[in-house]
Amino acid sequence: MVGMMGAASRDKISSLIKSAKFDSTVPSKLENLRLLSGELSNADSVLLSEFLSHLLDLLSDRFGPVRKFTAEMIGDIGLRCTEYIPEIVPVLIPVLKDDTPAVARQAIRCGMEIFRSILFKVALQGLYSNGLDTSLESSWSWMLKFRDEIYSLAFQPGSDGRRLLALKFMETVVLLYTPDPNVSSDPPADQNSQVNIKEFNISWLRGGHPVLNVGDLSIEASQSLGLLLDQLRFPTIKSHNNLMIILLINSLSAIASKRPAFYGRILPVLLGLDPSSSSGKGVHHALKSAFLTCLSCTHPGAAPWRDRLIGALRELNAVGVAERAATDLTLQNNGSLERKNESLISQDEEPTRKALDDSHNNASRKRMGVQENTDILEDKMSVKRVRSVPVASEGSTNELRSDDDIDPSGGSGTCKMEVDNGPVQQLVAMFGALVAQGEIAVTSLEILISSISADLLAEVVMSNMRNLPSNCPQTEGDEEQFLGKGSCPGLKGDNSEFDNLSSLLTNILSQSSVLPQKDTGVDSLPSAANELELRGTLDNTDVPGLSHVSEEAPVPTSLPASSGEHVPSVMENGGSGALSDVIDVGNIESEIPGLDFPFCSDELVITSLGSTELPDASQEQVSSLGRSSLELLPSVSTDRSEELSPRGTVTDLSSFNSSSATSAGLSTQLLLPKISAPVISLTDDQRDNLQKLILEHITDTYKQIANSGGSQVCLSILAYLGVKFSFDLEPWKLLQTHILSDYVNHEGHELTLRVLYRLYGEAEEDNDFVSSTTAKSVYEMFLLIVAEMLRDTFPWPDKSLNRLLVEVPYLPDAVFKLLEDMCSPGGSNKDKNSSERVRQGLSIVWSLILLRPPIRDACLRIALKSAIHPLEEVRDKALRLVVNKLYPLPSMSRQIEAFAQEMLVSAANSNPATESNDADGANAEFKDSDVGKPSNELSAIGASSKELSSATDQLAVSESISSSLLAEGQRFMALYFALCTKNHSLFRQIFVIYESTSNAVKQGVLHHIPKLVRAIGPSPELLGILSDPPTGSEELLMQVLRTLTDGTTPSPELLSTIRKLYDTKVKDVEILILILPFLPKEEVLAIFPRLVNSPSEKFQLALSHVLQVSSNSNLAITPAEALIAIHGIDPERDGIPLKKVTDACNICFGQRQIFTQQVLAKVLNQLVEQIPLPLLFMRTVLQAIGAFPSLVDFIMEILSRLVQKQIWKYPKLWVGFIKCALLTKPESFGVLLQLPPAQLENALNRTPALRDPLIAHASQPNIRSSLPRSVLVVLGIASDSQNSGPTKPTHVETGEMGKSEHTQSSHAYSGDTSKSDKEVVTDKSKESPDAT
């Protein structure tokens, strides 16, 4: 069966090996190998031996992954069947240098496991027998070779991961070769037991082993360690990169912590490393954790190094890490050490007490004692306490420690304490010196006191509290008073208070200075306390200051000397390694009957420094109260006192007993009956409630103070307290109520800011997710609530909200929303405050933009949104801000422009249908309510500016339909328009989009543009745009020009622009009309034909423009000149229909006020002189006579001049002449009679109606006599047949000739004439009643 199975797997294995060897692709090879390894794991040794060589061949496969996998398999085999090792290792050794790092790494891994397993086997076998079997022995020797190979890798330059593992291998070997102190040194009973790495201990072999010699192995391990250490020594270390250094540190610290025996070798090297010299923070950290690891080792061998480690940690990362080191220690050691220490202390208590007297001479021993105690302290204290009471003085530490060895307040605060109190001590010394001078120094004292800050003074006082002879009858009162005040230093920081303090100080100092002489021994408590206090003082000094202070302070020297040493010893603990007998500071214990006093003073110091948490404050309160044995004492409610109190009481009692026994040795120290503090443990909830009540109480009290005109200081303190209040008690809720109840009087701003900053700090601190998120959320709510309150209670122009938002740490989104709502009130919000609110909102936005650059964009968005608000009122306010204030800021202008342009374009592109769909509720409502306003405006415009373009008229007509659209358009364009006033070049865009906009929008633009243009004026930019207007914008262009020329004298630039425009682009003469009054006469006259050619309305307009200024300017042309100019037009030459010209004349005649009789006379007078006569001359004459019949005499004169000019030679005029004569008969008879006979006849023939009246006229004797005979003949009064015949045809011919000359226009002319004749007739008939 077995055989069959063996055969089956043999075939399988061989085929697998084969295919693994000859497959061409990596995946298939690997797949085969995977199967193979499955098979091999079940294979027996026979099979293995058979295939091993084939397998080993695979190690030279050309694919890295294959080699790696093979190495792994071989490793497994080696692990299972040690007998193959002599075959395997020789093959594996070259693999260590494989080109592919992964393969080499795999080889090392295999080596590591096999090495260990063989070592275990060798060790166990040797233990139970006298010799090893040969195969194992040869395996072992091969493994040793392999080990050497790996070792060599560890220090080869270049690192590709081999090195990492090689080093690890070394570390492992060192560990294996050295005794493990944590593992039993008794070998397992059973030789065949499987040995776990954690259980193996080389010291099993101590009894003797055939191959392995413990001593040799140790030496070897030590050498390896030496090699490793050398790597970290100068100068080798320079050649390593950070990775190597980190690795070495990690390895060495691992060795050190597992084999504390090596501390002495490893730590000096590690401690000697200069973390600053290596660049990487990784090294720094590795070193730190290495020290921490070493520090956490509980082996006694490690203990002597602890001080140096803590010192090094401090150096590495200031106090924080050291604290952490201590706390880590605490956490790690808590259980075992505590027990140990307790027993230690109880044992040591007696002897050390006896040793007290000589203790102060033995610095090193003392150090050790303190050291031990420090450790204990550190063990006991909780992390939180250490951190929250950084100033817990060493004094209290000592005292508490000495009291019961369970001091929570931690020695690790010492470092800081020393720093803090340096100046204080100097001041104390100074005070001391002054006081010593007695009365003379009083003034200097006062000066000194008044010149130092209140805080500092408080500290001075506090530190001197320790010097108080606590129980002297005469000082008792003082002290109480002092304490009472000390509990709230700075609260009443006025001068009288300082005076009080100074006198107190003086008292105290003088008392303490005389104390030594006052050694009564009756009143034991004061002196005991005194001593304590003195020591406390000294403990607070830094080392150099120590001697100085002790000189200054006249106190018993022995105790200060000893206790003063404690400070440095904790700090520096000079590394004098000997773990000597521990001097329990229990010796001091005996001298401390009254725990209260030190407590008091320490706590007061703490409060005065102001850096304590509220718990301390309450504690302080309690302890000061506790002096008068108040029931409040239970509120000493910190962890510390909870932990402390029960035992504290007990030990107090015991120490009472014991110290009474030893008090004989201490002459000055006698014991009082202990005022045992009735300490009660509070639950967390009770404690919190108490704290809340305290804050509430303070708040209420301050309210009353404020009502009665209390000082601002109170409020500052309240704010401060609120902020200092333990965060998780949510003090802000109370403060919020307080703030909201009366913002102004409760210093709401100050309080809010403080709370917000606190919350912000809480959120930003490297806190855990929960507290930062909670704080953020609370922050937002708090700010929002206060902001809303401010908005509602302090409307514009109050600046409270403004100020608040400017000063808070940051603005959450909710606040932006609030601002946005203020600046852009919703449609439904019709409340009357909204306009004020908009103002307030905008002013806040403005301040924020100025003062908080990072949020500019958000603020700008709010302002811009407001600038397109549907309500014009809102919009205007926002526009003022955006355009006048924000736009000039270079940082914002681009954004504003972009936005305005976008809006402009959107307005332009919106078509009415979608627009109305888009309009939200607010807009719709707005439209409904406001429709009236714009339309009124429009109609007003329409009425007032009749002469304005047709567009406007059209607008007025369609106003009711489009007013809402117009408003909508305006809403979006207003901003852009407003910007144009600041940046004229923006104007072009309006022209560009104009063509494509809807009618409604166009109207909006046209409506708006005059205002805008007036604001801008004819700036160069505008002229630039005007001179090259985009196509389609003519309408707009006209509107702009109209505005520009309206009512003002256009600048020369404008004139030339318009002229150029007329010449190049816009052929419409209309644009010239605008500037006619300002053009020189010649120019106007030059363009006159074109004016005439324009539609009659425009001509009328032009005419009025031309004549408008004529009254006051000699530049412009007179009406007469205008009329003459009209007559100067030659329809053919100028290409103007005659009709236009006549229309122009008609228009002129229509304006009688301007074209008066005189004007006409003047015109006719001049025209008649022209050669040739103007075409329309006679027509004008006729019209003149029609219009002003009184001109008839003048006309006659003209006619007679025409006769002289041989008017008959102008056939068209001739007709008119005759017509005129007919019209003006009988006055014209005289003129007619001046005609030569032939022409007269012609005339009479043409108008037979003339003949009879003329004959009658001529027949009058006086006339007849003056007439030549030929005329008479024509008239038929005298007969001359000869003459009459030939004359007629001549005239006819002439007439016909004239006709043929003017054939082209003849039809029109004749038509015209006939028509004008009719008109003239009508005129005549109309005028005749007036004339007659």
Added chain:
Amino acid sequence: MKFRYAMVCSSNQNRSMEAHSLFKREGFDVSSYGTGQHVKLPGPSLREPNVYDFGTPYKQMFDDLRRKDPDLYKRNGILPMLKRNLAVKSAPQRWQDNAADGSFDVVLTFEEKVFDMVLEDLHNRNHVPMKAVLVINLEVKDNHEEAAVGAKLALLLCQELEATEGWEESIDDIITNFERQHRRKLLYSVSYY
């Protein structure tokens, strides 16, 4: 992607999950863990956080919080975060309890405390050191915004690592460059699986 990554923060909610999510999207072989004792999420106040055990499905937390106060948890971003998380994996995992997940090549932590805990845990694991693992700490503040930034930085860093032949040779350069480029301090160490 040649390496196997682990993202570790304290609660396996915010920073590690942000990174996990991003890495997953980028196709990395990635897992994520927390090293804390519990999964703590903000509650109505600081004293009333929502505490869950590791292993509680994100979905369950999501439903729980949505039931309690949808507005609050939406406003402070917790619900969106949980929603993102439950799309990545089912429940938060504790680093220390998931040694069975096998060895990673690179472990990224987002807080020094976590970094230390990971190293310590690796150190204490009861197995034979066989394989080196690179542990890198990138300090990231525990809030939503920073987590997003941190995840992107982490991705960049890991892409750098991926680009190398083996991180062993170039890790110092990569770290130095990264620090210079992004002005972030990194910590790294090497441990063994």
